[in-house]
Amino acid sequence: MDYKKAELEQLKEFYRDRLLEDTLPFWFPKSLDQEYGGYLLMRDRDGSLVDDDKAVWIQGRFSWLLSTLYNTVEQKEEWLAGAKSGVDFLEKYCFDTDGRMFFHTTRDGRPIRKRRYFSSEVFAIVAFAAYSKASGEKKYADLASEVFGRCLNYIQHPEILPAKFTDTRPLKGFSIPMIFIFVAQQLREYTGDIRCNEWIDRWIQEIERDFVKDDIRSVMEQVKPDGSISDHFDGRLLNPGHAIEAAWFILHEARYRNNDPHLIDLGCRMLDYMWERGWDKEHGGILYFRDVYDKPVQEYWQDMKFWWPHNETIIATLLAYTLTGDEKYADWHRLVHDYAYQHFPDKEYGEWFGYLHRDGRVSVPLKGNMFKGPFHLPRQEWYCWQLLENF
Numbered sequence: 001m002d003y004k005k006a007e008l009e010q011l012k013e014f015y016r017d018r019l020l021e022d023t024l025p026f027w028f029p030k031s032l033d034q035e036y037g038g039y040l041l042m043r044d045r046d047g048s049l050v051d052d053d054k055a056v057w058i059q060g061r062f063s064w065l066l067s068t069l070y071n072t073v074e075q076k077e078e079w080l081a082g083a084k085s086g087v088d089f090l091e092k093y094c095f096d097t098d099g100r101m102f103f104h105t106t107r108d109g110r111p112i113r114k115r116r117y118f119s120s121e122v123f124a125i126v127a128f129a130a131y132s133k134a135s136g137e138k139k140y141a142d143l144a145s146e147v148f149g150r151c152l153n154y155i156q157h158p159e160i161l162p163a164k165f166t167d168t169r170p171l172k173g174f175s176i177p178m179i180f181i182f183v184a185q186q187l188r189e190y191t192g193d194i195r196c197n198e199w200i201d202r203w204i205q206e207i208e209r210d211f212v213k214d215d216i217r218s219v220m221e222q223v224k225p226d227g228s229i230s231d232h233f234d235g236r237l238l239n240p241g242h243a244i245e246a247a248w249f250i251l252h253e254a255r256y257r258n259n260d261p262h263l264i265d266l267g268c269r270m271l272d273y274m275w276e277r278g279w280d281k282e283h284g285g286i287l288y289f290r291d292v293y294d295k296p297v298q299e300y301w302q303d304m305k306f307w308w309p310h311n312e313t314i315i316a317t318l319l320a321y322t323l324t325g326d327e328k329y330a331d332w333h334r335l336v337h338d339y340a341y342q343h344f345p346d347k348e349y350g351e352w353f354g355y356l357h358r359d360g361r362v363s364v365p366l367k368g369n370m371f372k373g374p375f376h377l378p379r380q381e382w383y384c385w386q387l388l389e390n391f
Contacts, residue, residue, distance in 0.1 A: 038089030061124030067130035177203035240278025241309020
């Protein structure tokens with residue numbers, strides 16, 4: 001069923017109010033670390049702190065969020081100061097001497113863990129870029145572009161980074177082209193970095209060429225270097241939420257490019273394929289992992305419902321609807337919105353639980369840990385609000 005204008009207006013107000021009156025107040029300002037800078041985000045359901053360590057990538061994510069709210073919603077000084085606390089912590093404590101970033105630090109910035117990957121750099125780039133716009137300080141735009149350049153070097157020369165696998169069965173992952181579309185979009189918006197359009201094109205082409213399989217209606221998470229499927233557990237594994245997140249990045253790019261029809265078609269195909277594979281027809285919600293050939297999945301959490309795939313699917317379905325007017329996407333958006341807002345929110349303390357069993361029961365009451373923090377949910381509520389504001 002199509003959305004009526006009044007329903008879209010109600011949705012816009014819903015997302016705005018949830019963001020500003022429920023989601024953000026759970027985290028801000030109490031998560032500001034007044035002693036060392038950055039944020040204390042590992043919290044129980046009532047907001048009490050359960051661990052004072054800091055996941056570097058979530059430090060960048062929250063700083064990005066606060067800068068983005070300052071840039072797009074209202075120029076509140078507390079948001080700008082909060083964002084600065086994050087970028088200062090990243091700059092002061094989170095870079096190793098080789099230019100790479102740590103992944104996990106103590107509260108006072110002493111390094112605990114450094115991963116083979118560059119997920120910390122991803123969110124430092126967007127934090128620095130958004131803060132450069134908010135503050136008007138060019139040094140952060142320069143820092144964002146510098147770290148982006150390092151990441152491009154890692155992508156083009158993967159031998160620079162420590163190897164995780166031997167070369168017996170090489171695979172390449174969906175995560176690099178997927179997340180760097182978002183990174184380049186943010187960098188382009190806030191700094192005008194001239195490299196971004198070319199690289200966005202490259203990553204979209206790689207996704208379409210190697211990861212989107214129209215013949216079997218799927219988006220792969222890992223493929224062989226030539227784009228073919230590896231018939232092993234890791235090669236067959238699908239992550240519907242991840243693919244749907246990439247679908248909306250591509251739809252966002254289509255919108256940026258005056259509703260580019262090819263990109264709309266690509267993003268919608270990806271959404272279609274992974275909705276078909278990911279939506280749980282028995283219980284509702286998005287399943288975490290699937291096997292491309294419907295074989296058993298080895299990861300034990302494969303049928304759980306995590307918070308973030310629902311956030312990404314809410315965005316993707318609403319964006320697809322606004323771009324195409326196809327009632328199918330309105331129906332899907334209602335389904336995933338209703339499921340998510342019935343099952344994940346904590347009506348007593350606010351924000352969302354992160355982890356549900358397949359039948360919708362809460363698995364663990366944590367609101368923040370090394371992987372969950374103030375990013376996917378507030379980004380979804382902010383993006384959908386802004387999308388409908390301008391629709």
